[in-house]
Amino acid sequence: MVRPIINRSTILRNKNILAISITGMFFFSAYGQTGSLELATGLLEQQEWELCRRECKRALLSGTGPTEQFQLIGALASNGEGMDPALIAPQFQLIIATNNTPEVSAIASYKLGRLHWQTDQPKAALDAFAFSFQTTTNKELFLHSACSMFLLFGDHRSLKKNNKDLISQINTSRSQWYRALFNDCAKPVPHATQPQKPNWVIRFYRSQISPAIGSRCVLEPSCSEYFHQAYCKHGAASIPMIADRLCREPNVSHEKKDPVVMPSGQIRYGDPLENHDFWMKKQ
Amino acid sequence: MNKKHLLLPLIGTLLASAAADGPTFRLAQELLNEKSYDLSAVEFRRFAMETEQPAEQAAAYLYSSYAYLQSGESGNAGEMLDRAEDTGGGAPYQTEHSLLSAETAQSKHDNGAAFYFYDLLAEPDQAEDVQTFARRRAAALHLNAGNIAASRLQLERSPADETRSLQALEVYANGKDKSPVTGGLWGLIPGAGYWYSGEIANGFRNLILNSLFIFGMVHTASEDQWGAFAAISFFEITWYSGSIYGGVDSAQRYNKDRLNTASQAIESDMSYRPEPEIVVPIFKLNIEF
Numbered sequence: 144m145v146r147p148i149i150n151r152s153t154i155l156r157n158k159n160i161l162a163i164s165i166t167g168m169f170f171f172s173a174y175g176q177t178g179s180l181e182l183a184t185g186l187l188e189q190q191e192w193e194l195c196r197r198e199c200k201r202a203l204l205s206g207t208g209p210t211e212q213f214q215l216i217g218a219l220a221s222n223g224e225g226m227d228p229a230l231i232a233p234q235f236q237l238i239i240a241t242n243n244t245p246e247v248s249a250i251a252s253y254k255l256g257r258l259h260w261q262t263d264q265p266k267a268a269l270d271a272f273a274f275s276f277q278t279t280t281n282k283e284l285f286l287h288s289a290c291s292m293f294l295l296f297g298d299h300r301s302l303k304k305n306n307k308d309l310i311s312q313i314n315t316s317r318s319q320w321y322r323a324l325f326n327d328c329a330k331p332v333p334h335a336t337q338p339q340k341p342n343w344v345i346r347f348y349r350s351q352i353s354p355a356i357g358s359r360c361v362l363e364p365s366c367s368e369y370f371h372q373a374y375c376k377h378g379a380a381s382i383p384m385i386a387d388r389l390c391r392e393p394n395v396s397h398e399k400k401d402p403v404v405m406p407s408g409q410i411r412y413g414d415p416l417e418n419h420d421f422w423m424k425k426q
Numbered sequence: 427m428n429k430k431h432l433l434l435p436l437i438g439t440l441l442a443s444a445a446a447d448g449p450t451f452r453l454a455q456e457l458l459n460e461k462s463y464d465l466s467a468v469e470f471r472r473f474a475m476e477t478e479q480p481a482e483q484a485a486a487y488l489y490s491s492y493a494y495l496q497s498g499e500s501g502n503a504g505e506m507l508d509r510a511e512d513t514g515g516g517a518p519y520q521t522e523h524s525l526l527s528a529e530t531a532q533s534k535h536d537n538g539a540a541f542y543f544y545d546l547l548a549e550p551d552q553a554e555d556v557q558t559f560a561r562r563r564a565a566a567l568h569l570n571a572g573n574i575a576a577s578r579l580q581l582e583r584s585p586a587d588e589t590r591s592l593q594a595l596e597v598y599a600n601g602k603d604k605s606p607v608t609g610g611l612w613g614l615i616p617g618a619g620y621w622y623s624g625e626i627a628n629g630f631r632n633l634i635l636n637s638l639f640i641f642g643m644v645h646t647a648s649e650d651q652w653g654a655f656a657a658i659s660f661f662e663i664t665w666y667s668g669s670i671y672g673g674v675d676s677a678q679r680y681n682k683d684r685l686n687t688a689s690q691a692i693e694s695d696m697s698y699r700p701e702p703e704i705v706v707p708i709f710k711l712n713i714e715f
Contacts, residue, residue, distance in 0.1 A: 382663075
């Protein structure tokens with residue numbers, strides 16, 4: 144059964160990674176879907192990256208279903224998860240090189256182009272977009288490739304020199320472009336998956352004071368972590384918040400509500416930031 | 427605690443098929459029992475895609491929705507409910523579907539939709555236990571939305587004896603919230619903000635810390651030790667601002683605790699979970715009081 148992907152995609156608006164995945168769904172639907180493939184595409188749409196990759200690996204290992212499509216979905220999930228572009232690009236290159244299905248190669252090529260653009264390799268990005276643009280029979284992918292090249296030319300004007308034919312081909316599709324296409328095709332930004340670095344006060348405490356006095360905090364998160372979270376969320380307001388936490392600490396540990404067993408076996412008592420800033424969010 | 431297990435009135439024909447006896451469904455159930463909700467939801471979805479029986483598909487999607495709901499992924503839970511409906515095999519599970527829809531809407535903070543589904547579940551043609559569940563849930567939801575009159579009305583219409591719940595509601599209605607603004611103003615006097623909300627020990631702790639650091643400031647200033655004065659002043663500002671913040675925060679916590687206590691008393695530790703003994707894919711919810 145082919146599900147109405149377009150309707151469900153509304154929840155994924157402005158998610159660049161999925162714009163082309165959804166394009167891919169049209170392609171998959173044309174080929175009919177096995178249960179695993181539908182499950183993998185569903186997990187991809189829901190941005191359950193890890194589960195999606197696991198599902199693809201499982202299908203590839205069991206040898207059931209269309210291999211090239213699982214490879215592509217797995218690579219798209221890795222991309223969505225924020226994996227290092229240097230590790231994902233070879234996956235797309237492999238799909239393009241070994242694939243017998245032109246449409247899968249076109250999707251992989253488009254995604255490869257975006258990875259190259261993200262890592263500031265405009266020439267390689269242009270080649271990949273051009274391949275996708277010239278190979279695909281899917282209208283959405285065609286428009287995405289064209290618009291991506293148009294924006295890439297805007298970023299790197301020197302690329303225009305030897306590509307006049309390509310530019311004129313792109314211009315033929317411009318009448319079909321729409322506003323959301325520009326958002327989908329804008330230059331990709333790297334995923335911000337790294338947690339924010341603690342400020343110098345916390346770093347000083349953790350490196351110089353905590354080792355001397357030992358891990359004394361009986362609350363979870365610890366007071367330094369609480370201060371870090373509060374600082375990231377509320378800036379200077381974190382100062383009164385940590386003072387309040389230090390005053391309340393004996394009471395919270397005495398009440399023994401919400402015990403948390405730490406990996407070391409130590410028992411701490413939960414006092415998360417959410418319990419003390421819920422009213423700030425409301426305001 | 428007095429607990430009774432009540433089965434929701436169900437259930438269509440038992441549909442045992444080759445797929446149902448297969449490992450996928452059992453694996454999904456075991457994962458659910460182990461509270462590995464994410465993995466369980468995926469396995470139920472896999473089962474739904476493997477089987478060709480619409481009723482089994484619907485049951486598997488409902489299980490999946492339940493698992494997603496438990497893992498806090500209400501968006502996915504809602505989507506699984508849509509899929510269960512799309513299979514065309516969901517007729518035996520309308521009550522379960524409405525219940526999960528209500529819970530999903532509630533976790534999405536979509537009170538309008540939640541009230542709609544709880545109203546459906548509170549219809550007279552539903553089993554008494556289902557009606558009670560829906561009325562109590564709706565009452566707690568109204569209370570959280572600040573509508574005490576609507577909450578009382580729901581409890582009065584419940585088919586069960588709601589004396590305890592109504593008493594809890596009256597206690598809440600007759601009580602008084604603490605004003606966070608007043609708490610903050612009291613906090614200008616070190617520790618008094620905490621006392622305003624009944625946190626006596628916290629207030630004294632804050633008062634002692636402020637007193638010590640103010641004494642330190644006065645002492646260092648009188649000794650012309652301006653470096654030490656600056657360092658102590660920095661910490662004193664921290665404790666003093668903590669007193670004001672603590673006054674506001676303790677009032678907010680006081681109000682939240684009061685509301686939670688009343689809501690919990692109204693809901694009386696109600697919960698629901700799928701029947702764990704089923705091996706073939708039918709969906710069955712147990713409501714627990």
